[in-house]
Amino acid sequence: MDTSPFHPGELAIQQRVGVREQMAGAGAAGVRDYMPDQHRQFFGELPLFFIGALDEAGQPWATMLVNDAGFITTPDARTLHITGGMLAGDPLQGQLRVGAHLGGLGLVPTTRRRNRVNGVIEAMDAGGMRVAVSQSFGNCPQYIQDRVQTPVAAAPVAQVLRAAALSAEDRALIARADTFFIASANLDAQARRGQGVDVSHRGGRPGFVRVDDERTLTSPEFVGNFFFNTLGNLLGHPRAGLLFIDFDSGDMLHVAVEAEIIWEGPQLQAFAGAEQLLRFHVREVVRNVGALPFRWSAPKPASQVARTGRWEEADRAQQAAALTGRWRPYTVTEVVRESASVQSFYLEPADGLGVAAHVPGQFISLRLPGDAEAGAAARIRSYTLSDAPNGRRYRISVKRDGAVSSWLHEHLAPGARVELQGPGGDFVFERGTRRPVVLLSAGIGITPMIAMLNGLLVNGSRTRHRHAIHFFHGARNRDEQPFAEHLKTMAAGHRNLNVHIRYSGADGVASDIVNWQASSGRIDIDWLKTQLPFDDYDFYLCGPAAFMQQMYDGLRGLNIADERIRFEAFGPASVRRNAAPAAGTARRAGPAQHVPVQFTQSGTSALWDGSAASLLALAESKGIAAEASCRSGQCGSCAVGLLSGEVEYTRQCSADIAPGQVLLCSTVPAAGSAALTLAL
Structure with a gap:
């Protein structure tokens, strides 16, 4: 192609997520204006074909064409011919015309293979329609559920139900769906070679599409091929058409919607694997009852969906996000040996609540019961979560090195209970960076x-x-x-x-x-x-x-x-920086302020001059063995009594501490404080 296959909307989304330069190379090269031979052969073997097109009012609809294998032919590499296949009652019946744009998707669930072809209808007659191809490209097999189809006799008379909102049966079908198809369009002149209609596949775990009410749906967008055909279209043209299939009854549920893209917020953060959310506002519903001459076997889920969520989990994760400062019971569900000295422990909530979302790099704090008879207090240690979030459980990986870690290795078997707090921490990957x-x-x-x-x-x-x-x-x-x-x-x-x-x-x-x-x-x-x-x-x-x-x-x-x-850094492993943090990242007393600090239990005195990151760092610089674990104000293990003076916090902390105590890891002398006395 002599110009980019991506229109301004697609390029804008690529730019926003930081892949525009990369997609201008290999990504753009994968979009052809002709069909490769393997695609031509693939289309010719299909007994069904998904299309997207606009009705006379400009509303996109997604649907499925069904006929004997061979009903799609390719007279040449730039021409697609479709003979029949549209079912009675289809919302696109009678809507296709010469000059109309058409998006096509061939998909075989058992092999998870799919190929796309978009173009313009250049001729129609009793023998079918001829499409001039403008874009042809393959798609990866992500999120496609493996199903085996079996031909059956279609309903002799199609029952078509039309409504302005989703019925109870419609909502039930969508709530259990693991697949849907979405049609969108951009017919702007500046779209150039990207102009046209697109139809795309979406897949996830059952429950990945949320039925908010009879007129609203919400669905996650997972990592894809970075073309952003759908999102790019919706950015400027929010109308779309959804297709849900009842694989047991053969119903086709067509939903005309207006879509909005959600880029941030607690719902997005709580949904495992989601990059964005799409909220669909229902305009019209068409249910074609028992129309399909196929039934399908139970699905074999795509491997990619294991790390993605569903709305029941996301809702519970949002509830759990308010509890990160509390100690909660968790059950060990699996133990895996990672090396001679490291074991991974998989932990699920034991209180019936959800798993709070975390960002890779964050940690949880773990509290082990103390020995009341010996007068030993509960022991708290912080452990990095060693896996990306999946919305269902946490994983920590612990090296056997010390009393607490040895206890975990010896006692934490599947079924064991522990108390966790968090997640939290600031050691996370900088999202959106374009540096190596x-x-x-x-x-x-x-x-x-x-x-x-x-x-x-x-x-x-x-x-x-x-x-x-x-x-x-x-x-x-x-x-x-x-x-x-x-x-x-x-x-x-x-x-x-x-x-x-x-x-x-x-x-x-x-x-x-x-x-x-x-x-x-x-x-x-x-x-x-x-x-x-x-x-x-x-x-x-x-x-x-x-x-x-x-x-x-x-x-x-x-x-x-x-x-x-x-x-x-956990425990004593604190790095001494030789440059002040960027402005606004922490609040501390300035170097010119000198505050005497007395640590009563150790009998040690120190002079705060603003060069230490916290009172904990000051104590450690004087050789005081202060109890500390998370170093971010979450676990509370560094709490000590403040006997005199005033402190201020450098961060917002979630640890629950007793009156009169302060967290050493997150405090510095307050501005204007004359002296401090700490019970350490």
């Missing part, structure tokens, strides 16, 4: 990096981050490295991911995966310089305290801006 990223980890610091990867790289080959991702991890040896096979699978499926594992106590491992490597040695700045042509990267760090401090200092020594270096 470097994920640097060592030891169990791999957990937030795996969560981020699982959130960014999805469905076998799709990526939410279209730029390079460099994943560097240090481990003692192969037995101590968690998620080894998972990383190899990710590297094999995603060309923008480069993985390099460094083994400090073993030889490197040969690999036939181009972008997966292993070598012997430790990760340090000198080695890192041999692996990266230092440029405009975002860096993410997690690992032991010494490792992170070394990497941070080394990166700053290479003039990497402080704000480009993000890190996570």
Whole structure:
């Protein structure tokens, strides 16, 4: 094609999500103005074909044509001929005409293969209609449910029900649907080669389309091929046509709607896997009862839907979002060994409530019961969630290293109960960044990096981050490295991911995966310089305290801006920054204010001068072993009594603490405070 196949609406959506440059290359090249031979053969073998077109009032409708295999032919690579196939009572019956735009979709559920063809009707007669092809392209098999169809006798007389709103039967069909089709259009002159009608497939777990009321539906948009044909059309032309199929009865439910795109909000955040939401306002409903001469077997769900949600879960997640500051009971449902010293624990709510949505990189706090007879208090530890959200359960991956982690390894079997609080934390991937990223980890610091990867790289080959991702991890040896096979699978499926594992106590491992490597040695700045042509990267760090401090200092020594270096640290592993945070990220007393601080239990005195990030950091700089876990004001383990003076908080905290206590990790002396005394 001599011009872009994408019209301004599609380009605007691509620009918004950061893929416009990439889609201008390989994406645009995949859209042809002729049908490849394999597509021509594919269309010719179909007994059914989905189309989208406009009625005389300009309303798009989606429908299915049905006939014997061979009713679609391709006299040449730029011509599609369709003989019959429209069922009585179809809302497009009598609406198609010469010069009208038509969107076509061929789909075979058993192979999950689908191909698209759009064009203009250039001739119609008793023998069918001839379509001049303007766009032809394949679609990936994502979200297609595997069903086997069986021919049956169609209803002798079609019963067609028309209404302005959804009936109870209509709402029930939509509420249990795992598939629908959507037709949309853009006939603007400036659309150029992108001008026309499109019909697309949508799939998910049953319950992924919400029936808000008899005139409103809401559906998620999952990661797709980044063409954004539907969203691009709806951006300027919100009318659309939906088709739901009752695979048991053969009913076709056509719904004419007006659509709006929802880009943000609590509903979107709560729905696992959703990139956007589409809200449909019903204009007209046509139900063609028992019209289809097929029935279908029970579906085999597409693998991609396992990480997506449904509205029942999303509603519960929104309710759970208000409870992140409370301790809630969870049940261990599965335990998986990831390495010689790391186990993953899968946790589901035991209180009948939902799982609050999290962002990859965030953590939960876990509370273990104390020993009342021995006078031991409950123990709190924070653990990164080691997987992307799925709306149903959490995963933490724990290295056996210390009393609490050893207790978890020994006692947490399926069926065990624990108390969790959260999720929370600020160590998350910067959404929308267009810079290449470097994920640097060592030891169990791999957990937030795996969560981020699982959130960014999805469905076998799709990526939410279209730029390079460099994943560097240090481990003692192969037995101590968690998620080894998972990383190899990710590297094999995603060309923008480069993985390099460094083994400090073993030889490197040969690999036939181009972008997966292993070598012997430790990760340090000198080695890192041999692996990266230092440029405009975002860096993410997690690992032991010494490792992170070394990497941070080394990166700053290479003039990497402080704000480009993000890190996570629990317990004593706090990195000392050598640059103030960006304006507005934290409120602290200025360097000119000197506040004496007395720690009574340790008998230690210190002088606050504004250089420490928090009172916790000040205490640790004086060698005080302060109890601390999450370091973000969530778990409450760093709470101590404030005996005199005033403090101010640097962040909003969710921990529930007793009157007279303060959270060391999130407080600094208040402006104007003369002195502080803390029970530590």
